């Protein structure tokens with residue numbers, strides 16, 4: 001990495017991991033084969049994030065809308081999550097990774113929730129990298145659940161209604177499921193699709209977006225480093241004049 005890149009390493013990189021199905025299809029295999037291979041890309045990106053000094057890596061693993069896929073594929077993906085989390089727990093912990101899952105966990109199977117809890121508990125003291133897996137997540141769900149928390153605050157403490165109604169954006173952010181995680185500096189989507197698909201809608205308000213043609217199972221360390229390099233060249237203005 002050039003010295004310029006090192007100075008501008010994004011604190012939080014977020015990945016919309018897309019293209020597993022097409023990757024498998026290109027090889028004449030079932031879609032699930034692409035999901036299996038995609039786990040290797042997650043491992044590579046975790047390593048590359050640590051090596052480049054990225055502090056937060058979030059990955060869109062399953063959207064709220066993905067529940068509408070054929071049951072067979074949903075089951076395969078959920079089974080893969082259980083297996084991958086159980087298998088990776090040791091090395092994540094050893095590498096100083098704090099693991100977390102963000103999303104509507106009420107929809108997840110007890111077996112999956114159990115492995116998530118155990119992995120989160122085990123790695124909660126780590127601080128080299130925070131890995132957030134967005135699972136059963138959607139940006140609209142997130143904003144809505146935060147708005148419901150706001151409403152509940154007023155119902156439970158009517159005398160605090162004025163205070164709640166005067167809440168600013170920073171305080172509202174703390175009601176989102178990503179509370180404690182800085183907004184993503186860079187959101188990368190693989191597979192050539194140029195859309196957000198209901199991802200981090202509030203948090204991504206000022207994220208730099210990078211759309212690459214690489215299919216997720218082919219997105220490895222080199223591609224991650226190239227994304228960080230490309231971010232370093234961006235000029236973030238936040239509406240101001242420079």
Ligand code: IPE
Pocket residue numbers: 017018019020021022023061062063066077191216
């Ligand atoms: C991304 O790959 C994984 C998930 C959305 C769970 P896809 O399964 O969307 O693969 P394509 O886009 O159909 O190729």
Ligand code: IPE
Pocket residue numbers: 016017018019060061062063066193195197
């Ligand atoms: C977005 O990918 C969700 C994840 C990467 C988990 P999709 O493949 O589900 O998105 P669409 O359907 O092409 O918008």
Ligand code: MG
Pocket residue numbers: 018019020
């Ligand atoms: Mg897709």
